[in-house]
Amino acid sequence: MNLDDRHYSEKRDFIRMQVQTKAILEHAGQQYPVLCLDLSSSGMQLEADVALAVGDRVRVLIPSGHSALKGLEADAEVVRIGEGSNGRHTLGLAILGMR
Template sequence: MSLDDRNYSEKRDFIRMQVQTRAILEHAGQRYPALCLDLSSSGMQLETEAPLTVGDRVRVLIPSEHSALKGLEAEAEVIRIGEADGGRKTLGLTVLSMR
């Protein structure tokens, strides 16, 4: 990580947790498998094959692996799209609300 990258990451308002867990992305009545790469209280980054564009609103479900804990459910908006391996996309999402 370069000094500029470190300075930028330290300016974030919320700490991002690296999670690498499966997720379900819902948009326009369709469900797509996704991988949640990181998560904070204000956003998340997913990797998926879902055909989305910047500005799309989505629902993200991250099931809990523990029966005693409820999974995460969030309404979010796509604010960034990047390229990943194998034709997949990385999505930068801002969280609009959590349930």
């Protein structure tokens, strides 16, 4: 069995932290409030009201709760889309770079 034959969740090489925190998703000049469900060094999962497509490039901002710490700011690509709770979308993002 090669890597492509395994279930998506088995392909992860990095531990995902469950974070459940508010974030901002920027796409096509618009900002949308989202919920970041989990985060790893290579990607994240968001829950959002906005419908995007696989391959869309986005920017994600997760503000810091501490004035001495910089928040997370990442450029990412949508790699997976699913159905979340209450008609929302779950977006699997691959992090392309940090700002």
